[in-house]
Amino acid sequence: MNRVFAVCKAVLAMLFVGHFSVAQAMEYPLPPSNSRLIGENRVLIVPNDGRSLERIASDYQIGLIAMLEANPDVDPLLPKAGSELILPLQMILPDTPRDGIVINLSELRLYYYPKGKNTVIVYPIGIGQLGRDTPVMTTTIIERKANPTWTPTANIRKNYAAEGIILPAVIPAGPENPMGLFALRLAAAGGTYLIHGTNADFGIGMRVSSGCIRLRPNDIEELFNTVPVGTRVQVVNEPIKATVEPDGSRYVEIHQPLSKSENDDPQTKPIEIHPSIATFINNPSTDSSRVNAEIERRSGLPLLVNR
Numbered sequence: 001m002n003r004v005f006a007v008c009k010a011v012l013a014m015l016f017v018g019h020f021s022v023a024q025a026m027e028y029p030l031p032p033s034n035s036r037l038i039g040e041n042r043v044l045i046v047p048n049d050g051r052s053l054e055r056i057a058s059d060y061q062i063g064l065i066a067m068l069e070a071n072p073d074v075d076p077l078l079p080k081a082g083s084e085l086i087l088p089l090q091m092i093l094p095d096t097p098r099d100g101i102v103i104n105l106s107e108l109r110l111y112y113y114p115k116g117k118n119t120v121i122v123y124p125i126g127i128g129q130l131g132r133d134t135p136v137m138t139t140t141i142i143e144r145k146a147n148p149t150w151t152p153t154a155n156i157r158k159n160y161a162a163e164g165i166i167l168p169a170v171i172p173a174g175p176e177n178p179m180g181l182f183a184l185r186l187a188a189a190g191g192t193y194l195i196h197g198t199n200a201d202f203g204i205g206m207r208v209s210s211g212c213i214r215l216r217p218n219d220i221e222e223l224f225n226t227v228p229v230g231t232r233v234q235v236v237n238e239p240i241k242a243t244v245e246p247d248g249s250r251y252v253e254i255h256q257p258l259s260k261s262e263n264d265d266p267q268t269k270p271i272e273i274h275p276s277i278a279t280f281i282n283n284p285s286t287d288s289s290r291v292n293a294e295i296e297r298r299s300g301l302p303l304l305v306n307r
Helices: 053-059 062-071 154-162 215-222 276-280 290-299
Strands: 014-017 026-029 041-045 086-088 099-104 109-113 119-126 137-146 182-186 194-196 207-209 232-236 240-243 250-254
Touching: 053 062, 062 086, 119 215, 182 215, 194 215, 240 276, 250 290, 276 290
Parallel strands: 014 041, 099 232
Antiparallel strands: 026 119, 041 086, 099 109, 109 119, 137 182, 137 232, 182 194, 240 250
């Protein structure tokens, strides 16, 4: 994905902080069924410690593209000490059943609704790169595997060979295994797709995989230890989310759409407007000019759009 070159200036519900405790997982109280807005955005004063944007994103359970959408002018290799970074920790829940795991490809996030708890846990993810897309699907988890081996498919072996890399038939469990230490196999497509970890220290919140859903090592371990076989998994692709909150507040959250060719620029690629979103935009209570401006900006931040 290309970097974002514009960002919404009117950021709502932000807390200005220098340092605050970093949670192991972003767990939010689940709002009532007629509400989908969760969390609060924050602003971090960048410390003078030499961390890259990826390292900062990891510390706050955020994906790299989400940080770039919200902070388009930042140097991703070395953010300027003393400058302000928006931490995109407020979001609109996808318009899906609050059941099991929900993955929204466009926002590169996984939502987990634990049974018996009134909470939702949000993880940043990596997904299939261009040409090896992660599909939209509704499926279930059929296997939990610790210390998985990796058997590359014929297509994966072919793609690697085209780059001069000859993969072995099976990569054993261990630090050289790109699947990491934990994997959850999905029933769809004959078990081809998995939710798994990684042995790399980058790529979460980006399109980097061969089609599977990738999490940071600590995140996949936590999810693996919580999610049972049979859990429902729904994968959607919704770059635009919208909600009308119980008090009448109307919000949109707009992300870059997924590229379909090498020539696509996610910052300028047209976004398909689904009928429900069109109805929201055309409602007399919605300031459609603000929505249209945010469709261009694509900040990934919930924006209040009441007229």
